[in-house]
Amino acid sequence: MLTWVNLLLCSVVAVVLGTKNAEEEIFSLAVINYGHLKSAVPSIREFEEKKLLHALETIGFFVLTNHDVSKEIMDKAWNKTREFFDTSKENKMAVPMTKEYMYGYSADEILSRSETKNGYGLGSDQKETFQVFIGGPSTNRAKDVRWPVQPTDMQEAWTNYYRYFFFFLFFFASILPPPFFFFNYTKRACEKVIAGVLQSVARLLKLPDTWFEDKINDHMSALRALNYPQQDQPPPENSIRCSPHSDYGTFTLLRQDDMGGLQVDKKGIDLTK
Numbered sequence: 001m002l003t004w005v006n007l008l009l010c011s012v013v014a015v016v017l018g019t020k021n022a023e024e025e026i027f028s029l030a031v032i033n034y035g036h037l038k039s040a041v042p043s044i045r046e047f048e049e050k051k052l053l054h055a056l057e058t059i060g061f062f063v064l065t066n067h068d069v070s071k072e073i074m075d076k077a078w079n080k081t082r083e084f085f086d087t088s089k090e091n092k093m094a095v096p097m098t099k100e101y102m103y104g105y106s107a108d109e110i111l112s113r114s115e116t117k118n119g120y121g122l123g124s125d126q127k128e129t130f131q132v133f134i135g136g137p138s139t140n141r142a143k144d145v146r147w148p149v150q151p152t153d154m155q156e157a158w159t160n161y162y163r164y165f166f167f168f169l170f171f172f173a174s175i176l177p178p179p180f181f182f183f184n185y186t187k188r189a190c191e192k193v194i195a196g197v198l199q200s201v202a203r204l205l206k207l208p209d210t211w212f213e214d215k216i217n218d219h220m221s222a223l224r225a226l227n228y229p230q231q232d233q234p235p236p237e238n239s240i241r242c243s244p245h246s247d248y249g250t251f252t253l254l255r256q257d258d259m260g261g262l263q264v265d266k267k268g269i270d271l272t273k
């Protein structure tokens, strides 16, 4: 059973954002309205940017609303993901994550290895994951993605979630060589949302709005899905569903279903409570 999907979009740029000495502050998760960040009304935009700055400086995690990625596209990708995880072990193991190919399917990840070499001594996370690296719109990295055989339309659903475009335009565009291939057909989807947030970060750093554009045109954003299968047996000792970790990319967009399970740790306090 799929409980939540983690969408990881990490670009090649590292944005260094300092942490304030905020020992006395009471932390809570900020809700940032993406539509307001993109508002043409300066006062609305600036108010939201200030909230974003505070969230980044104090916690490094926030809730993003009004992002305008269509529910249809999100649901389609979600449904295909569920279908994939429900396919046979053979279908899943045919697109394995290996030392040479760091995407694909794995049921053996230890996420806390991003924190310490041995991942706090924890065993493999009690979950399975599938991931792809589709790459920037003007690249042809998408051709290197290893898609599973089943479900057949997973590629379409996931690509639309990563970067939405009209398929009939895509058809005509596809006869053009790169970099015109995806040019101008990209619409709002996760990739655009992150580019939009980075535009706000540029403003906050007093840089031109377009400052990140040529730094993320060949980004390394991955789309990741995590599945927490039902456990009929007690898990091995020292293994948990998902070991504590920090992400290494610039931003991670994360979606979870109504089963919940996500925890945001700030000095031992779970901010999702």
Ligand SMILES: *[C@@H]1O[C@H](CO)[C@@H](O)[C@H](O)[C@H]1NC(C)=O
Pocket (backbone or CB within 6 Å): 072, 073, 075, 076, 079
């Ligand atoms: C996703 O799956 C649900 C449940 O099967 C279904 O009701 C819904 O129409 C599907 N949505 C899309 C966009 O495919």
